Amino acid sequence: MSDALKHxxxxxxVRLLKPLEFYKEKYGSAFYGIQKMYLxxxxxxxxxxDGAGFASIKxxxxxxxxxxxxxxxxxxxxxxxxxxxxxxxxxEEMTSHPEYADDVAAQKAxxxxxxxxxxxxxxxxxxxxxxxxxxxxxxxxxxxxxxNLILAxxxxxxxxxxxxxxxxxxxxxxxxxxxxVTVMEKIGHFLDNAVTDLYQECKNEGYNKREASxxxxxxxxxxxxxxxxxxxxxxxxxMAGLLGHGDAFVFRDxxxxxxxxxxxxxxxxxxxxxxxxxxxxxxxxxxxxxxxDPGSALIIKKSGLVSxxxxxxxxxxxxxxxxxxxxxxGSDAEIYQERKNLGKxxxxxxxxxxxxxxxxxxxxxxxxxxxxxxYGLVEAAxxxxxxxxxxxxxxxxxxxxxxxxxxxxxxxxxTEKVAIKDAKLRTFITADDSRDDLVAxxxxxxxxxxxxxxxxxxxxxxxxxGTTLKKSxxxxxxxxxxxxxxxxxxxxxxxxxxxxxxxxxxxxxLVAFRxxxxxxxxxxxxHIVDEVYAKCKAQENYKDTDVVxxxxxxxxxxxxxxxxxxxxxxxxxxxxxAEVKIIFQTVENLHIACPxxxxxxxxxxxxxTAGGNRVVNxxxxxxxxxxxxxxx
Numbered sequence: 001m002s003d004a005l006k007h008x009x010x011x012x013x014v015r016l017l018k019p020l021e022f023y024k025e026k027y028g029s030a031f032y033g034i035q036k037m038y039l040x041x042x043x044x045x046x047x048x049x050d051g052a053g054f055a056s057i058k059x060x061x062x063x064x065x066x067x068x069x070x071x072x073x074x075x076x077x078x079x080x081x082x083x084x085x086x087x088x089x090x091x092e093e094m095t096s097h098p099e100y101a102d103d104v105a106a107q108k109a110x111x112x113x114x115x116x117x118x119x120x121x122x123x124x125x126x127x128x129x130x131x132x133x134x135x136x137x138x139x140x141x142x143x144x145x146x147x148n149l150i151l152a153x154x155x156x157x158x159x160x161x162x163x164x165x166x167x168x169x170x171x172x173x174x175x176x177x178x179x180x181v182t183v184m185e186k187i188g189h190f191l192d193n194a195v196t197d198l199y200q201e202c203k204n205e206g207y208n209k210r211e212a213s214x215x216x217x218x219x220x221x222x223x224x225x226x227x228x229x230x231x232x233x234x235x236x237x238x239m240a241g242l243l244g245h246g247d248a249f250v251f252r253d254x255x256x257x258x259x260x261x262x263x264x265x266x267x268x269x270x271x272x273x274x275x276x277x278x279x280x281x282x283x284x285x286x287x288x289x290x291x292x293d294p295g296s297a298l299i300i301k302k303s304g305l306v307s308x309x310x311x312x313x314x315x316x317x318x319x320x321x322x323x324x325x326x327x328x329x330g331s332d333a334e335i336y337q338e339r340k341n342l343g344k345x346x347x348x349x350x351x352x353x354x355x356x357x358x359x360x361x362x363x364x365x366x367x368x369x370x371x372x373x374x375y376g377l378v379e380a381a382x383x384x385x386x387x388x389x390x391x392x393x394x395x396x397x398x399x400x401x402x403x404x405x406x407x408x409x410x411x412x413x414x415t416e417k418v419a420i421k422d423a424k425l426r427t428f429i430t431a432d433d434s435r436d437d438l439v440a441x442x443x444x445x446x447x448x449x450x451x452x453x454x455x456x457x458x459x460x461x462x463x464x465x466g467t468t469l470k471k472s473x474x475x476x477x478x479x480x481x482x483x484x485x486x487x488x489x490x491x492x493x494x495x496x497x498x499x500x501x502x503x504x505x506x507x508x509x510l511v512a513f514r515x516x517x518x519x520x521x522x523x524x525x526x527h528i529v530d531e532v533y534a535k536c537k538a539q540e541n542y543k544d545t546d547v548v549x550x551x552x553x554x555x556x557x558x559x560x561x562x563x564x565x566x567x568x569x570x571x572x573x574x575x576x577x578a579e580v581k582i583i584f585q586t587v588e589n590l591h592i593a594c595p596x597x598x599x600x601x602x603x604x605x606x607x608x609t610a611g612g613n614r615v616v617n618x619x620x621x622x623x624x625x626x627x628x629x630x631x632x
Contacts, residue, residue: 009123009136009154009501010047011240011260012040013271015248016116017304021104022267030104031090033118036281038083040270041120043277045079046329047154048122051135052078054086055150058108058115059246059302068148068244069112072135079122086113119242121152124503137242138180140188146195146216148244151184154258154273155237156501158611158632159544166232179235187229187241194225217245222299223309226251230312234544234611236320236500238292240271246302251311255318255608256294257500257599259328263289269300276331286333294319318599318608321590322502325491326461330372334596341593342490342585343376343459349583350377351384353486354455358385358413361455362482366419366473370461373490374415377459381413416449418456418480419473445476456482456578462491463567463582464504466511470571474580484579487571492603493563493584495555497631499615504602505630507551507619515566516554525557533624536617544610551620552605560584 016023016033023032034056041052053072061067073081093100093111100106108114121136136152157179164182170189198219202212226249236257240250250271252260261275263284272278275289292298295314299307320327324338354361358381365374389408393400450456456477463469469487477485493512497505507513520526535550555563568582587603601607605616611632619631 009121009152010041010044010273011152011154011238011250011271012037012044012118012120012273012277013240013248013250013269014040014118015269015300015304016267017269018267020108020114020116024104030107030114033116034083034086034090034113036268036270037118037120038079039281040272040277041079041082041122043280043329044122044273047273047327048124049078050074051123051132052082053121053135053137053152054082054113055119055137055139055152055242056113056115057117057150057242057244057246059117061109065109066112067115067145068139068150069115070137070139070150071113072132072137074132074135078135089113117242117246117248119150119152119240119248134178136180138184140184142244144195145213145244146220147188147192149184149188149191150242151180151187151239152241153180153183153237153239154260154501155179155183155235155239155253156499156632157183157233157235157237158499158609158615159232159234160632162232162234183229183233183237183239187225190225190228191243194220213245217247217302220247222247222249222301223297223311226297226311233312234609236608238273248300249297250292251297252292252294254295254312254315255599256291256314257318257320257608259319259323260292260298261289262292262298264306269298269306271298274328274332276329280331315608316598317596318601319597320500320502320599321594321597322462322491322498322599322602324594324597325590326369330369336372338594339372339490340376340379342590343373343378344380345589345593346459346488346490346583346585347377347380347384350381350457350486350488353581353583354457354484357455358388359411360451360453360483361457362414362416362418362450363457363459364416364418365459367460370459370490373461374459377457377488378413378415385411385413416446418446418449419458419476420446445480447480450480450482452481452483454482455484455486456480457486457488459488459490461489462494463487463489463511463584464494465509466567466571470573474571474576478576478578482578484581485576486581486583487568489582489584491585492587492590492600493560493567494602496549496551496602496605496616497619498602499607499612499632500609502602505619505632506622506628507616508623511567511570512563513554515563515570516558518570519558519562519566520554523557528553528557529624532620536621539614539617540621542614544614547610547613547617549605549607549613549616551616560586 014033014036020030024030051074055070058067071082071085075081119137137150140149142148160179198216199212202215237253238258238260242248250260259273262271263278270278278289295312296308296310324335328335330336363378365371494510495512532550532553539547564582564584568580572580607613615631622629
């Protein structure tokens with residue numbers, strides 16, 4: 001999308017099911033798992049470029065041997081930095097000990113990172129934090145192998161304060177109020193309880209302490225631990241965990257908000273945030289990669305046994321539609337078709353905006369991620385044009401000449417690449433006027449392809465804040481001297497904040513919200529703002545399950561078109577010569593295009609968890625009270 005919008009995060013997990021010697025013989029290297037992890041993380045770099053982390057576990061090591069390795073980076077290219085560190089360490093050992101070359105057992109015993117179980121993570125920072133301490137995977141250490149917990153996830157919890165208090169009530173002293181730390185400590189608490197109970201059970205059965213250890217590993221009920229730990233979680237999440245002895249799990253929220261896919265054969269079990277990552281890295285077909293069920297955990301025992309266990313009762317599936325519109329890579333077969341459908345379905349509104357005049361219209365897109373929906377829009381426009389030709393031919397078949405027919409068939413939909421991203425500009429200029437001038441040149445334009453009689457239609461993935469449109473894109477497009485500029489959003493109007501992992505937490509940052517406020521002022525309806533605030537304030541101490549989203553009343557007095565027209569007015573200026581129109585996808589068409597991802601709370605205010613209603617009301621109160629703060 002043209003507005004900068006961050007999303008966290010991406011996970012990658014690999015469990016090798018064969019001895020390392022198998023991979024050495026078949027693939028030429030005992031480093032097979034590390035190599036696959038690099039590819040899986042690199043294929044998900046679109047999901048996070050602020051930090052990356054990697055952890056590995058060696059199975060069945062002797063006491064005194066290191067079995068957990070972890071490396072994290074928040075450098076400019078964190079994935080490359082992580083694996084450069086890993087490769088450097090491996091190469092040092094291999095160079096110092098050439099005798100390890102064909103001795104896989106020696107490699108496993110003496111070289112870090114070589115193991116059977118791997119977890120990787122890429123992230124964007126939230127709350128402005130990007131310190132190394134905030135980079136996943138997180139590690140909870142203990143001298144008992146079973147109590148070591150490594151956790152990484154793609155999630156945001158709406159009720160971190162409540163979860164933090166739960167830990168205090170359990171007698172813990174958490175080091176910080178961050179959702180990852182809080183969730184890890186909660187899982188860790190019930191893991192500790194389970195290990196303690198199993199040890200007592202083994203002791204009663206006559207096992208000594210050393211004999212009890214492998215029995216505890218075998219009997220640990222990961223599903224029960226997760227069920228107890230997740231009782232009060234409210235948010236969107238796909239979290240992955242490793243236990244020191246070799247068990248692993250990936251757990252997904254009951255509404256399926258955040259994505260997680262897996263693949264299994266007799267050599268590996270693999271999990272990633274996106275399906276095509278697994279398809280590409282392991283060369284497997286689409287239908288062999290499955291979703292982890294909402295509310296369930298994929299559990300991989302140390303023995304290699306893999307199962308899917310329901311942890312929380314699934315609710316109505318509200319998988320994030322932004323994954324389909326923008327965040328996930330479009331190389332997924334379903335996502336590619338869905339994005340094309342988003343473009344096709346918005347064509348009727350586009351035709352109305354240009355008075356059905358495709359002959360004098362140029363179609364284009366911005367940024368590159370909108371290219372797929374652009375293809376759908378153009379295909380639909382070509383179908384419209386072909387139907388128009390057919391109707392003309394049928395109506396004039398008795399008088400049509402060869403020359404007229406040739407002219408008619410030569411008419412095509414006009415497409416051009418009119419916007420090119422020139423550079424990633426740095427905000428080193430602090431004066432507002434100077435910075436605005438700098439931002440205005442983020443995109444360059446292709447001159448000479450637009451006539452003064454032309455409409456210029458530009459499709460974008462979505463319009464969030466409208467900043468780049470106002471300060472750069474519309475100004476640059478106006479330099480081409482079109483008659484009319486039509487900005488098309490393949491997503492509906494974003495009216496409400498997200499609280500499940502997308503960086504749009506403040507209402508006043510959303511251009512649709514600002515447009516609604518302007519309309520309320522113009523029509524002497526601004527008292528509605530005061531009324532909404534009073535209702536939100538009255539619910540401040542309610543239980544989340546009792547809170548109602550009253551912010552929807554801000555939009556109730558207006559049609560979608562009225563808000564779109566006001567947005568167009570706000571993003572234009574007196575210096576713009578062309579007429580500016582802005583078109584948004586309808587929610588109904590979004591659901592038609594993306595039938596499996598019906599999460600639409602940022603468009604409709606229909607939050608999939610109780611905490612979402614509290615967050616949107618708090619965001620509104622922050623706006624009303626002039627607090628520059630996040631709502632969760």
